[in-house]
Amino acid sequence: MATTEVERRRGQLAALSIAAVVIIVGVPLWWRTTETYRAWLPVNQINELANLQLQLSADVEVVFARGTVTPEQQKKVPTQVVISLCLFCSSPLEADLSLHTLSESPCGSLVVYVIPESSTLLPEDVDVYIGQRRTALLRIEQLLAHLEPRIKQVLQVMSFSHTDITAALSDRVRLSPGNKESIADSMRAFKSSPGYEITFSLLNPDPKSHRVHWDIEGAVQTYIQPLLTKLAPLANFSIDSQTLYYAMLGVNPRYDSSRSAYTLNSDSLAHVINPVEARLGSNAASSNPVLNFLLYVPDAHHSPLHIHDHKKQEVLSNAFHSPRWGGIMVYNVNGFYGPEAVFPVDININMAKVMGVFLAQLRLLLGVQSSAPPPGFLVAPCSSTGLADWELDRLMWSRTVENVATATTTITSLAQLLDQIGNIVINDNIAQQVSSAVTSLQLAVAELEAGNLGFALQYSKEAILASERAFFDPSLLHLLYFPDDQKFAIYIPLFLPMCVPILLSLLKIVSEARQKRRERQAKKD
């Protein structure tokens, strides 16, 4: 009797200890080993980013020329620098150049020189002259009350305006289709990217008639490279060029006998690009957006070839561009040789004319040019690089805002995604990238508020790079979706055979204990 009692006791102890091990050690161990590794993410800071308030400030220095302010007004006006301007210079351009020697304004800031109404520096109908660097000449009437709105107007043209910033923020704020031109502008320019590739292609469909030579290397070095060097803080540019033979346009031009030339009207231009694009090729190694500039030399049978716009007028530049793709220019060469020439004819392309068109298209596609300035404004002729300093500043403002918006969207959607899909493993490097992106974003916003445009752009670029690297990390593919019934189907064959004996023995122990208690109760009574 005693031995069975001991045996039974031993059995109960064994069952209890197995159950204890399973529950205390086994279940937590299984839980820890089957959970996905998720490194810590700064979720609070990311949520704060979602409610970001952007404040942009630009430094404006207002300089009054002698004769604009009376001594009493001088005391009232906060900025006190008064200089004598070369009011007898013959043109505003010379005045502008002479002012450059005074000070070099850092990027993002502006200097407005106020000149008296009586000055003859500016022509009659012009009140504001915008210089090549970051200066503007403003002619004001005696009443200083008009000063502030005029300066605000100058700022809107030279730095940023409400519509520009809203357009740049279109990633975060879905644009309500208010301004049609701004929508067309935002669709035309390439989105901000750390690098761009520019490809110049010469299309020669008729090598039997024309042997075309172009000095593309020299032309790029002389005309395009200065602009790209100036844009270096924004992005890296890589340039290549190629010549394509027997590349036809996909459209048949029509012969116009009144002008004795072949014409391409604007409706057929849309179908020109696709057949050519298949042959253009691109750099397989990088994923940067590509800008294609094509120079088409029409074949001898279809020369001269002119492009006509909607009103059937000849287009002077003989070129057209496609938003976010590039530009095509048609270069007629029939003027270079007479009817008795021996084919093939050697032709040297006038690269200055070609690059003039391509440079204008490049400016448009990179987002530099915007709408015409308001009435009463005169813009200085372009500097030697093709880009004025204030235009660069303008581009930097909008790109910085765009970068900040895109990086914020990326980080917040990544956080949301990782929250929603519990199966994704978050490695340490991703957490580190996210943290560095958040830090860079906060710094960029702070710099924007302080008005340091150069630093703000740099931080925003770092933020974008880090956020893109984190979002597009190849390890973030969620483990294939497991519906709940599949999860049960996997675990039940493993756990059920083990759990059934334990449960049954526990139940047996409980029932025996209850029975013993009942017996004891009965014995007592």
Add this chain to the structure above:
Amino acid sequence: VHLTISQSRAASSANHIQPLLVDNAGQFFSSGHTNNWAVLVCTSRFWFNYRHVANTLSVYRSVKRLGIPDSHIVLMLADDMACNHRNPKPATVFSHKNMELNVYGDDVEVDYRGYEVTVENFLRVLTGRLPPSTPRSKRLLSDDRSNILIYLTGHGGNGFLKFQDSEEISNVELADAFEQMWQKRRYNELLFIIDTCQGASMYERFYSPNLMALASSQVGEDSLSHQPDLAIGVHLMDRYTFYLLEFLEDIHPASKTNMNDLFKVCPKSQCVSTPGHRTDLFLRDPGSVLITDFFGSVRKVEITMETINLTDPIKQVEQRKYSYVDQLPVSEIIHQKPKQKDWHPPDGFILGLWTLILLVFFKLYGMKHLKHIF
């Protein structure tokens, strides 16, 4: 050193630009996209699934004909039917019996082939999470102004699509992938076409905006194949894609046919199954969406009105000679040193030597050890 920007028409330029922009803006407004992409996937392998490869290749053919270049098409074929050893006409894939239409042609660029077509690769292409070494042709480099066409075909069931006979993608994963694309603004509008059995179940779970979906059959119905070819020995096409191809052959890049006509393709009388479509997530009215918005690639163009007057003379760049002769001589590049051949004694000699050694051994120690060897 003097540059001037010259407007093409001096005073009236401001007026001239405005109406032009409005015209173009009107055009922009109609669709809002600037480029087109297509992701065409065939998910089944083996010779008897010839029709799935033919389906995908006929959509590829139409899409290329209407203007989308290869650089913007990601074509995934799980098996090679054209060079399959059971193909009586090698290097061809026909979509019509009597071998009327060879959809393989000589201009096919397959980006993912054979065993590279997996659920993981498909999801990686869609979400963009590819390893950095992936070449450009294998990536979907779309932006927020891209219209994407996604075509899937293969064997499917209620809520899943089978890949390569060994794994499957579920409709929840697909919907999540599209949501990730939307979060990163990787598409402007997306058209999803699926030709499998019970195809409508695959678009049930979509929840991202700007998605339009078409399927060849409803839940509980099978999509049937069209016609077998007796010479090749297999079914050549599925019904839905056959009639879709017939419909697309009438479309040319300038046509104005809209999506409502696409929904009418392959009614129950021809298809036996009931094709379905889903447009509730799409913002525009399907009647205003052109077929070429997704299947073709019609570019927006603007006339360049301004030029820059450049007067600098061209700098002379020193000519670098790019001829291979001037670089390292070939022998240094290939590093061919004469191979050190070790001297080996002739083969018969080695055999004889070992025989001798064995005989000596057994002679010395007795023949009784021989039985342990043999």
